[in-house]
Amino acid sequence: MVDFDLKDEHNMLRDMIRDFAEKEVGPVANELDEKEEFSLDLVRKMADINLFGLTVSEEYGGAGMDYLSYIIAVEEISRIDGSTAATVAAANSLGIGPIYYFGNEEQKKTWLPGLCKGEILGAFGLTEPNAGSDAGGTQTTAINDGDDWIINGSKIFITNGSASITGFAIAQAVTGTKTVGKKAYTCFIVPTGTRGFTTKTMHGKMMWRSSNTAELYFEDCRVMGANILGNQGDGFKQMLSTLDRGRLAIAAMGLGGAQGAYELALKYANQRVQFGQQISKFQANAFKLADMATEIDAARWMLYRACWLCDNNRPFKKEAAMAKLYCSEVMGRVVNNAVQIHGGYGLMREYKVERFYRDHKLLEIGEGTSEIQRLVISREIGC
Numbered sequence: 001m002v003d004f005d006l007k008d009e010h011n012m013l014r015d016m017i018r019d020f021a022e023k024e025v026g027p028v029a030n031e032l033d034e035k036e037e038f039s040l041d042l043v044r045k046m047a048d049i050n051l052f053g054l055t056v057s058e059e060y061g062g063a064g065m066d067y068l069s070y071i072i073a074v075e076e077i078s079r080i081d082g083s084t085a086a087t088v089a090a091a092n093s094l095g096i097g098p099i100y101y102f103g104n105e106e107q108k109k110t111w112l113p114g115l116c117k118g119e120i121l122g123a124f125g126l127t128e129p130n131a132g133s134d135a136g137g138t139q140t141t142a143i144n145d146g147d148d149w150i151i152n153g154s155k156i157f158i159t160n161g162s163a164s165i166t167g168f169a170i171a172q173a174v175t176g177t178k179t180v181g182k183k184a185y186t187c188f189i190v191p192t193g194t195r196g197f198t199t200k201t202m203h204g205k206m207m208w209r210s211s212n213t214a215e216l217y218f219e220d221c222r223v224m225g226a227n228i229l230g231n232q233g234d235g236f237k238q239m240l241s242t243l244d245r246g247r248l249a250i251a252a253m254g255l256g257g258a259q260g261a262y263e264l265a266l267k268y269a270n271q272r273v274q275f276g277q278q279i280s281k282f283q284a285n286a287f288k289l290a291d292m293a294t295e296i297d298a299a300r301w302m303l304y305r306a307c308w309l310c311d312n313n314r315p316f317k318k319e320a321a322m323a324k325l326y327c328s329e330v331m332g333r334v335v336n337n338a339v340q341i342h343g344g345y346g347l348m349r350e351y352k353v354e355r356f357y358r359d360h361k362l363l364e365i366g367e368g369t370s371e372i373q374r375l376v377i378s379r380e381i382g383c
Contacts, residue, residue: 004301013069017076020049021084029081032210033355036203038163039210042084047118051077051088056100060108061116067245068307071252078256079263082359083210085256089249090159090211091115095122097245098170098187102230102238107189111168120167125155125190125216126239133372135172135239140218142173142186147225149175151188151196151218157366161214162199166192169199169216172235185235189227196221207359244317246367247324248310251303254327254363258299258334261356262292265338268345268353279341288337296334299327318380325373328363335360 006014024045032039046052054070056062063069070092078085096115099107099122114120131137140153151173160166168191175186190197202213230238266289269280279285306319335357339346346353364370 009065010069010072013065014072014076016049017051017073018079020045021077021080025077025080025084029084029210030349030352030355033081033083034209034349036205036209038087038212039084040163040165043087043118043121043165046084046088050116052091052118053096053112053116054092056096056112056116060100060112062112063116066307066311067248068304068311071248071303071307074249074252075256075259078253079260081210082253082257082356083208085253086159086208086211087121089246089253090124091118091121093246093249094124094170094242095160098122098124098229098238098242099189101241102187102234103189104230106226107229111189114167120165121160121163123158123161123166123169123214123216124242125158125161125169125171127155127157129154129156133369136183136236138172138174138183138185140171140173142175142188144175145222148222149188149225149228151190151221151223153218155216157202158214158216160212161216162201163212166199166212168192169197170229171216171218172239175232175235178233184233185239186232187229187235187238188223189229190218190221190223191227194221194223207362243367244320245310247320247373248303248306250363250367251299251306251320251323251327254324254329254331254360255296255299255303257356257360257363258292258296258327258331261331261335261338261353262289262296264351264353264356265289265292265334265341269341285341288341292334292337295330299323299330302326318377321368321373321376321380324368325370325377328360329370331360331363 050063053062054065058064074089099111142149142151168189170187171190172185172187174183176184178184196219198217200215269285272279303323306316306323309316338353339357342353345351
């Protein structure tokens with residue numbers, strides 16, 4: 001028997017997060033976007049309702065919920081604002097996730113309680129100026145020096161990388177070779193304030209303007225061997241696993257953003273009158289809205305199924321890539337039609353749909369481009 005009903009706790013969580021997003025995020029989203037301002041106030045408010053560490057067990061300060069709960073939370077925040085959703089998604093998937101899934105007991109006890117309380121944020125340093133889709137092209141290096149490691153290199157486009165409450169960055173670095181011609185990668189936890197580790201906030205973004213995005217620099221940055229995440233040489237495997245889960249969150253951002261843009265378009269179409277009637281009555285617009293609703297519904301169940309696989313410890317790599325690919329591209333089609341329905345007003349910043357239009361594009365690029373998702377899927381199906 002296939003049950004498509006969500007559990008009561010999922011529906012209750014959705015209602016709570018939706019109410020929070022509409023009351024706390026919605027009124028300030030446009031202003032924060034305009035000012036390109038990261039909001040610590042929103043971080044604190046989100047921490048108060050346990051939006052950080054949703055899937056972390058209670059022994060480490062988390063809420064102990066399933067992954068679907070986390071995805072629903074990201075979806076509902078994204079329905080109102082992509083920047084705020086990016087803060088939540090990166091904090092959980094990229095900041096908390098690697099520590100929780102790969103850290104040793106000491107690392108978990110050191111970092112997870114503060115992360116789950118929203119007292120600090122963690123960043124995941126993977127992308128480099130010359131290593132984007134080709135993550136194996138990492139040029140950052142870590143050289144062993146007695147009990148320590150010396151890191152040199154840089155990272156770019158790192159979410160939550162330079163916020164005032166960022167507590168550390170996890171940096172992937174080349175630490176030698178595993179076999180002939182094959183690099184060994186290791187991830188290091190580099191606390192903020194470590195000598196030789198500096199950050200620079202990136203400005204002038206088209207999208208996620210109130211999300212914190214940074215460049216990270218490591219210049220003879222010395223960390224202890226105890227700062228290795230998990231085992232030496234496991235960095236690439238840890239990165240791939242982190243991206244699999246992170247893609248579910250990006251898919252949730254696409255789904256939530258599509259839902260938000262669709263609702264804006266439907267509301268506008270039912271209010272706007274041309275040629276003596278609401279523009280929603282014109283078949284051209286009605287069909288656009290029908291297509292939006294259909295694709296959003298399909299995207300939701302594709303994503304939720306991937307989350308079900310994850311929660312039940314089933315393989316979900318292919319399904320995560322499919323969900324990320326489909327949900328992000330669905331949002332692209334939805335926001336394009338939503339702006340079209342708004343006409344000239346859809347191009348004005350005072351109308352929220354303009355922000356949704358800008359925010360969607362990164363979803364087709366971040367945590368693996370649409371092209372990389374198709375590559376992952378094609379390999380999984382045996383091409």
